[in-house]
Amino acid sequence: MNLPQNWLESEAELTPIEQALNWLTGLQRYSLPTNSVQHIINSPSRRRELAELVKKFESTHNNIRQGLDFLLSHFDESDITDSYLPRNQISFAELEEFLKLAQSELPYFQEWLTYKETCEKLGNLGAKKFLDALRDTKLEPLQWFPSLEKLIYKTCLDTILAKKPELKNFNIEVHERQIKEFSKLDSYQLDAASERLKQLHVQRWRNWEKTSLAQTELPRLKKEATKKRQHLPIRKLLNDGQKGIPNLVKALKPCWMMSPLSVSQYINPDVVHFDVLIFDEASQLRTEDVVPSIIRSNQVIVIGDNKQLPPTSFFSTGDSEEDLNDDDIYESVLDECSKFMRGGHTLKWHYRSQDERLIAFSNNTFANLRGWNGTCDLKQKMRF
Secondary structure, three states: OOOOHHHHHHHHHHHHHHHHHHHHHHHHHHOOOHHHHHHHHHOHHHHHHHHHHHHHHHHHHHHHHHHHHHHHHHOOHHHHOOOOOOHHHOOHHHHHHHHHHHHHOHHHHHHHHHHHHHHHHHHHHHHHHHHHHHHHHOOOHHHHHHHHHHHHHHHHHHHHHHHOHHHHHOOHHHHHHHHHHHHHHHHHHHHHHHHHHHHHHHHHHHHHOOOHHHHHHHHHHHHHHHOOOOOOOHHHHHHOOOOOOHHHHHHHOOOOOOOHHHHHHHOOOOOOOEEEEEEOOHHHOEHHHHHHHHOOEEEEEEOOOOOOOOOEOHHHHOOOHHHOOHHHEOOEHHHHHHOOOOOOOOOOEEOOOOOOHHHHHHHHHHHOOOEEOOOOOHHHHOOO
16 A cells, blocks of 8 residues: 655654643653643753753763662672662662761771682682571681581592492491400510510420430529629630530520620620521611621621611711711611612601601601601510
């Protein structure tokens, strides 16, 4: 259908009239006096004045909107109002009260911004529910980090339990009871081993004292014990088959503790031979000093710490530290044995101190032992 050209022009002329009527209809919502509205419409100056007021209103409205958007970019609606209204319905009174409070606490504003930034980062990491829970419970801020730390540990624990279901059945009371029982049995085992050793030694002695060697050497020992003076020299007592007690002393005391030099001085290799020779603190022993002991033994166990100082002549000569040179430092038997011995073993525990701090640096830096026993009774461990 074709419309007349003049009809289209007439419709275009009616559009401003329709807009004006809609505007007047909209004014009725504000209950404005009709005479005042008519007066403004009929006065060009009033219309210009009204247009200026509208521009100022729009500018003010935009400023308020921008300011509100700025506040809500850093604060939640719940921080500004307690009425739970949407942002476009927050009253000016509440905004004014909040701005006064913000003005009084302006020095803490940077802290607040940092707080918001931190919360946003935590939320991005998946901790939003945790932060919401903190706000709902009104927990003291000083308890926030411990609570987060606890949550992290709990999450890690849940992950471990999911991978190792057997840990779910772990009972701390049963575990502690088993530890106590083991410690008790371990202590009992030490006492039982000591008793077994005593009984074994007694049995061997009873069997040996019936031999002809015992009948020969026992009177010699009793004779030496009753002497007031002119005792038989130790070397002769230990080695002389005619006057000494070389067999009796080994039967009475199967374990000897001597220095390497004492072994060379008192022990005849043709008379006394050791089943097992143990060198303790081997890093302090010169090789040439221990060779005589080695040739008197079937088996050698070398124990030492290569982190300790090697043998020196410093203490024997009385020289000053400046006078000490490389020629005065000797290789220890530990160094020598390390060159050809294989299959060495490292201690897993140490008992050097009642307080772990005294050995912690050395242990962490050099020894790297697995554990520390601060309740060890050295006297108990060394009982025979």
